[in-house]
Amino acid sequence: MKRYVHVAVLALAVLAPIVAQAPQGWKLRVDKSTSASDPDGAGAIKFVTMGTGFHATNPQAAVYWNPANTASGNYTLKGRFTLMKPSGHNNYYGLAFGGSDLEGAQQSYLYFLIAQDGSFLVKKRDGDATTTNVVAKTPNAAIQKPETGKSTNALEVRVAADKVDFAVNGTVVHSMPKAGLKTDGIYGIRVNHLLEVHVEDLAVTK
Numbered sequence: 001m002k003r004y005v006h007v008a009v010l011a012l013a014v015l016a017p018i019v020a021q022a023p024q025g026w027k028l029r030v031d032k033s034t035s036a037s038d039p040d041g042a043g044a045i046k047f048v049t050m051g052t053g054f055h056a057t058n059p060q061a062a063v064y065w066n067p068a069n070t071a072s073g074n075y076t077l078k079g080r081f082t083l084m085k086p087s088g089h090n091n092y093y094g095l096a097f098g099g100s101d102l103e104g105a106q107q108s109y110l111y112f113l114i115a116q117d118g119s120f121l122v123k124k125r126d127g128d129a130t131t132t133n134v135v136a137k138t139p140n141a142a143i144q145k146p147e148t149g150k151s152t153n154a155l156e157v158r159v160a161a162d163k164v165d166f167a168v169n170g171t172v173v174h175s176m177p178k179a180g181l182k183t184d185g186i187y188g189i190r191v192n193h194l195l196e197v198h199v200e201d202l203a204v205t206k
Contacts (some may be wrong), residue, residue: 023049025068029102031061033193038039038089040193053080053200056191063109065188071097071204077157078203079189083116084196088144090115091192094155099186110134110181111165111190112157117139118143120173122166126180134167134181135174142171154201159183 033040041059048055052188071077077097092113092141099109105128114120121142122135144151158165158172164181166174187204191197 003173012081021049023047023054023066025066026054026064027067027103028062028064031063033060036048050198053198053201053202054189055196056189057196058191058193060131061091061190061192063099063102063111063190065096065099065102065186065190067186069187069204071159071187073159074161074206075159076205077159077187078205079199080154080201081114081189082145082150082152082198082200083173084198087118087194090117090119091195092121093191093195093197094101094120094189095187096134096185096190097157097187098182098183099188102186106179108182109185110183112155113190113192114143114153114155116146118145118149119175120168122174135176138174140168140171140173142168142173144169157183161167 030122038063043059045060045062047064071196077095079095081093087157092115094111094113096109096111101107108126110124112122119137119139121137124132124134144153162178164176164178164183165172166177191198
């Protein structure tokens with residue numbers, strides 16, 4: 001069962017060089033694992049402002065958003081994601097967009113995510129129980145893998161009048177018709193369970 005919670009504050013060591021605090025105005029919604037073979041980690045989700053971006057530590061999967069952050073019409077959504085360390089198996093993280101009713105039972109959003117194996121996917125969430133593959137898991141050489149422990153990738157969703165392009169590190173990895181995709185709405189990020197991810201330069205441009 002999914003549940004909506006407010007952002008948790010990350011406890012830092014006394015000598016930590018960067019001050020972190022819960023991002024003002026941001027919310028999160030947890031997606032708890034229902035798979036006995038792929039359980040969530042222990043502890044609470046922590047989502048904080050750190051440096052010039054946000055830092056997410058996710059024992060459980062979650063979508064994060066600020067209700068003031070919306071995009072409509074033609075736009076480009078960007079974000080730079082650093083995976084701090086690989087998880088024990090592939091888990092995905094990236095951009096969420098076209099969101100509505102994110103606190104309710106009729107939650108709806110699209111998400112463009114990548115994983116440590118160099119693959120991406122696009123999915124659509126409609127309500128608490130329905131997730132649909134828009135683009136199935138697909139490998140692409142443009143996605144940087146964490147061969148030295150960390151990996152950084154710049155993700156973009158480019159919404160035009162008649163199509164949507166999905167890009168990683170400046171390379172379009174998939175393009176599809178806009179028809180049938182709800183791209184207007186709240187934007188944010190999604191991080192699946194067992195991941196620690198730093199996010200910078202999250203923004204929309206026209």
